[in-house]
Amino acid sequence: MKRLGFLASGRGSNMLAIIRACESGRLPASPVLVISNNPDARALQLGSEHGLEALHMSRRTHGDAAALDQAMTAAMQSHQVDLVILAGYMKKIGPQLLSAYAHRILNIHPSLLPRHGGRGMYGLHVHEAVIAAGETETGVTVHLVNAEYDSGDILAQRTVSVAADDDAESLAARVLEVEHRLYTEVLGKILSGEITLPE
Ligand code: GRF
Numbered sequence: 001m002k003r004l005g006f007l008a009s010g011r012g013s014n015m016l017a018i019i020r021a022c023e024s025g026r027l028p029a030s031p032v033l034v035i036s037n038n039p040d041a042r043a044l045q046l047g048s049e050h051g052l053e054a055l056h057m058s059r060r061t062h063g064d065a066a067a068l069d070q071a072m073t074a075a076m077q078s079h080q081v082d083l084v085i086l087a088g089y090m091k092k093i094g095p096q097l098l099s100a101y102a103h104r105i106l107n108i109h110p111s112l113l114p115r116h117g118g119r120g121m122y123g124l125h126v127h128e129a130v131i132a133a134g135e136t137e138t139g140v141t142v143h144l145v146n147a148e149y150d151s152g153d154i155l156a157q158r159t160v161s162v163a164a165d166d167d168a169e170s171l172a173a174r175v176l177e178v179e180h181r182l183y184t185e186v187l188g189k190i191l192s193g194e195i196t197l198p199e
Contacts, residue, residue: 005081006034007089012043014087017180019050033079069094103198105145108183110175113141117150127168140178142186156186
């Protein structure tokens, strides 16, 4: 079974959806590790509750960016992680982790990239921008991670309609449900070989 390592900064609901899919046997993978830059992240607590090793790693614990990158890479490797799953991780990925896990790091974003991605486009900002632009359709993107925010190869997208009376909160809630389903489905397709990652 492939082993999953998560990077998460906050609430961890996407991570939890994936863990539950593994626990129920819907996803043939083992979640083994979660690393957060935020010691108070609910994702760390959830990870511990579900038997994952949960580590706080940040510039506070490791000093400079290179030392942190090295330690995060070592942690993923020592837990024999096969796929790194970003689930609400708010930091850029260091060059060492990117190269150790080339084409094996995934992210989910709550819009139809390339629309509404990039620096500063996270959380409600994304949904506010969709509503401000008067768009009638938004969605979810699962993509590979590279050195820039939200710009790696797209693996899957799913659309969500914007209702006339949506505000950012109502839209975020509807998009999040789709995120949970799509992330799990894409992982399932990677594990079954239906989606092939570049070598
Ligand atoms: C999600 O909307 C995800 O698309 C984005 O950050 C949010 C994380 O939410 N990258 P959660 O921590 O998974 O609940």
